[in-house]
Amino acid sequence: MPLNCSKGQLSCVEMVQVSVAVMKILKENAGLLTNFEVLDFLRTRGPAKDPTRVLAPVTPSEFKVYDNLVQSAANSQTRESISEFVAKCKPYKLTNSEITNIVNIRPSSLVEIYPLIENFESRLGESAEELVELVVQVFPCSSEEIKSDE
Amino acid sequence: MSASATQPGTSSPPLHRAPGSATTPPSSSSHHRHFAVLLPSLPGVNMFKLTKLERKLILKPHLLSLPLNEAVKGELEVLFVDKVIANVGLCISVYDIQSIDGGFIHANEGAPTFKVKFRVIIFLPVKGEIISARLKESNADGLRLSLGFFDDIYIPASLLLQPSESEPDSENMDQVKWSWLYDNKDKYLIDGYDEIRFEVCNVMFPVIPKEQTNPKPFAPMRITGSLAQEGLGPVSWWV
Numbered sequence: 001m002p003l004n005c006s007k008g009q010l011s012c013v014e015m016v017q018v019s020v021a022v023m024k025i026l027k028e029n030a031g032l033l034t035n036f037e038v039l040d041f042l043r044t045r046g047p048a049k050d051p052t053r054v055l056a057p058v059t060p061s062e063f064k065v066y067d068n069l070v071q072s073a074a075n076s077q078t079r080e081s082i083s084e085f086v087a088k089c090k091p092y093k094l095t096n097s098e099i100t101n102i103v104n105i106r107p108s109s110l111v112e113i114y115p116l117i118e119n120f121e122s123r124l125g126e127s128a129e130e131l132v133e134l135v136v137q138v139f140p141c142s143s144e145e146i147k148s149d150e
Numbered sequence: 151m152s153a154s155a156t157q158p159g160t161s162s163p164p165l166h167r168a169p170g171s172a173t174t175p176p177s178s179s180s181h182h183r184h185f186a187v188l189l190p191s192l193p194g195v196n197m198f199k200l201t202k203l204e205r206k207l208i209l210k211p212h213l214l215s216l217p218l219n220e221a222v223k224g225e226l227e228v229l230f231v232d233k234v235i236a237n238v239g240l241c242i243s244v245y246d247i248q249s250i251d252g253g254f255i256h257a258n259e260g261a262p263t264f265k266v267k268f269r270v271i272i273f274l275p276v277k278g279e280i281i282s283a284r285l286k287e288s289n290a291d292g293l294r295l296s297l298g299f300f301d302d303i304y305i306p307a308s309l310l311l312q313p314s315e316s317e318p319d320s321e322n323m324d325q326v327k328w329s330w331l332y333d334n335k336d337k338y339l340i341d342g343y344d345e346i347r348f349e350v351c352n353v354m355f356p357v358i359p360k361e362q363t364n365p366k367p368f369a370p371m372r373i374t375g376s377l378a379q380e381g382l383g384p385v386s387w388w389v
Contacts, residue, residue: 006302006367007240008233027202028238030269038198038271041245061232064299065242065273072282100196101280105347107381111388115349115381116280 035104036077039069073106077139085138092124092131106139107132197275200245201238204267205229206252211261222250222266230270232299234370236355239274240300273300275350275373280382285342289326290316295346295375302369305348309376310340311383330383344384348375 033041042058047066050056058066069075082103089099098117107113113132114120124131205226213221223244230241245268252264275281283295283303292310295303307314311330319325330338340346352374359368377383 006369007300007371022206024204025201025235025238026204026267029199030202031200032196033198033200033271034196035198038242041243041271059227059231061299062243068298097196097276097278104196105280105282109389111381112385113381115347115379 032100034082034100035069035072035074036079036082038065039074040079042066042069073104073139076141077103081138085135088134088138089131092127102135103139106135106141108136108141197273197279197281198242199239199272199274200269201235201272202248202267202269203230204265207264207266208259208261209264214262218250219247222247222264226266226268226270234355235272236370239272239353240371242271242273242299245269245271275353277350277352279350280347281350281375282345282347282385285340285346287325288319288328288340289324293328293340293346293377295348300371300373302371303348303373303375305375305377309351309374309378311377311379330387338384338387340384344386346377346384347382348377349379349382350374351376 042062042065045058045062046056047053047058047063050058053060053063085103086099089102094102094117101116102113105112105116107116110128110132113128113135117124117128120128207222207225209221209225213225216224226244226247231243232241234240247266247268249267250264251266253262255262281297283297285293286296286301287294290307291304292307293305294301295305297303307316307328310328313331313334314328315331316326316328319327328340330340332338350373354372354374355370356368356372358370362368381388
C-alpha cells in the first residue's frame with residue numbers, strides 16, 4: 001500500500017534482511033565533506049552551464065542541493081581559502097565542529113559568530129573581533145549571496 | 151526494480167557470465183576527480199558526509215548496451231538519490247563507485263547480478279550545528295523550515311527566542327505569525343523574506359507507520375531545531 005511520504009525511503013525489508021545482504025552499510029563515516037566540497041562535486045557535473053536543467057547529468061533533487069549551496073557562503077569559497085582559514089584560526093583553539101560551522105555560515109559580525117562558539121566569553125572574549133575579521137578577510141562575500149526575496 | 155534476494159552461496163551454480171563483466175575495476179571516469187577531504191575525519195562534524203555502501207544489483211538486459219559504470223551508476227541513482235536511509239541520513243548523490251563484481255546470471259533470472267561497492271553523499275545534520283534555512287510554514291506549533299532539498303525541519307514554539315508571541319495570519323487561515331518581543335517593547339516579526347539560522351537539536355528517524363492515520367505526508371527523517379540564542383533566527387534581526 002503506497003504511503004504518502006515527503007521523501008522516499010528505502011523499504012524496511014531491505015534494511016532488515018542483513019543476512020541476505022541486498023544492501024550493506026560498509027562504512028557509515030567514510031569521510032566528511034564541507035558544504036564547499038559538496039558544491040564543488042556537483043559543479044563538476046555541469047549544472048551551471050545548463051539553463052534547461054534537463055541536459056546535465058544531475059537529478060532534480062541534486063539541483064535543489066546545488067541551488068541551496070550556491071546561495072550560501074560555499075559559493076565563493078575555494079579549496080585554498082578554506083585551508084588558509086583552517087591554518088590561520090589555530091591560535092583560537094576552535095573545535096572541528098566550530099571551524100566547520102564558521103566555514104559554512106561565514107559570520108561577518110560578532111553577534112553572528114556568537115551561537116557558533118561554546119563558552120564564548122571565557123574562550124574568546126576580546127579576540128572574538130579578530131576572529132570575525134579573519135573570517136571576513138579569508139572569505140569575501142560574493143554577489144550571489146546577497147539575500148534575495150524569493 | 152526487483153532486487154530479488156539472491157542468497158550468497160546458493161546451491162545452483164551461475165550459468166553464464168554476462169559479456170564484459172569480469173571483476174571490473176571501476177573505469178577511471180574522467181569526471182570523477184578524487185576529492186581530498188579537507189577536514190580531519192572525526193565523526194559528526196558537518197551535515198554532509200560520505201557513507202560507503204554495498205548493494206547487489208540486477209541489471210536488466212536493456213541496460214547492458216551501456217558502459218557498465220554508467221549502467222550501474224544510473225541504477226544506484228534511481229535507488230538511492232533523494233531517499234532516506236534509516237539512521238544514516240538523506241542520500242544526496244552517488245559520489246563514486248569503488249568496485250563492481252560479479253555479472254553472473256543465476257538460475258531463474260534473466261539478468262546478471264552485480265555486487266557494487268560505492269560511496270554516497272549523505273545529508274545528516276549534527277546536533278549543535280548551525281544551519282541557515284528558509285521559512286516554509288508558521289503555525290501554532292511553531293515554525294517549519296526548508297532547505298529546498300529537505301524540508302522536514304521543525305522549530306517548536308517553546309524553542310523560539312523568548313519571549314515570543316503569535317498572532318493569527320490574516321492571509322492564511324491555519325497559519326500564525328510569530329514575533330520576538332525584545333525588551334518588552336520592540337516586536338521582531340518572523341516573515342518569509344530572510345534566511346533563518348537555527349541550531350540542530352535532534353534528528354529523528356520515525357518508524358514507518360503501518361497505516362497512515364495522519365493526512366500529512368510521512369517524514370522518514372525529521373530535524374528539530376532551536377532559535378533560542380542570540381544570533382539565531384532571521385539574519386536581518388542581527389545584521
